[in-house]
Amino acid sequence: MMRKSSKKTAALISGTLYTDDEYTGTRIDTPAWLAWLVLGKSFYVELEGVGFTVRSQKRRNGMFWYAVKKLDGKTKSIYVGPSYALTLARLNTVLAPG
Numbered sequence: 001m002m003r004k005s006s007k008k009t010a011a012l013i014s015g016t017l018y019t020d021d022e023y024t025g026t027r028i029d030t031p032a033w034l035a036w037l038v039l040g041k042s043f044y045v046e047l048e049g050v051g052f053t054v055r056s057q058k059r060r061n062g063m064f065w066y067a068v069k070k071l072d073g074k075t076k077s078i079y080v081g082p083s084y085a086l087t088l089a090r091l092n093t094v095l096a097p098g
Helices: 031-039 088-095
Strands: 010-013 016-019 022-027 042-047 050-059 062-071 074-081
Touching: 022 031, 042 088, 050 088, 062 088, 074 088
Parallel strands: 010 042
Antiparallel strands: 010 016, 016 022, 042 050, 050 062, 062 074
């Protein structure tokens, strides 16, 4: 019998973090948000009805975050920045076309 994984990608919806489909009370741009980013590997973001995934990647100088979204039918990776720079304002910039 195959067992389904209970692990789901965390989601940031309307500025609030949800893990395993449960409300965490963690809001973006707070110390709790920065603490979660230390442990988090990826999360789904939904802003203004548009969704994309943000993933951490280890680089020579530390951990950095990249957004992955489709543009013109092609998957594109967009640099977001280090954890301390992962703010609602920055995510809105990533959301902007271009």
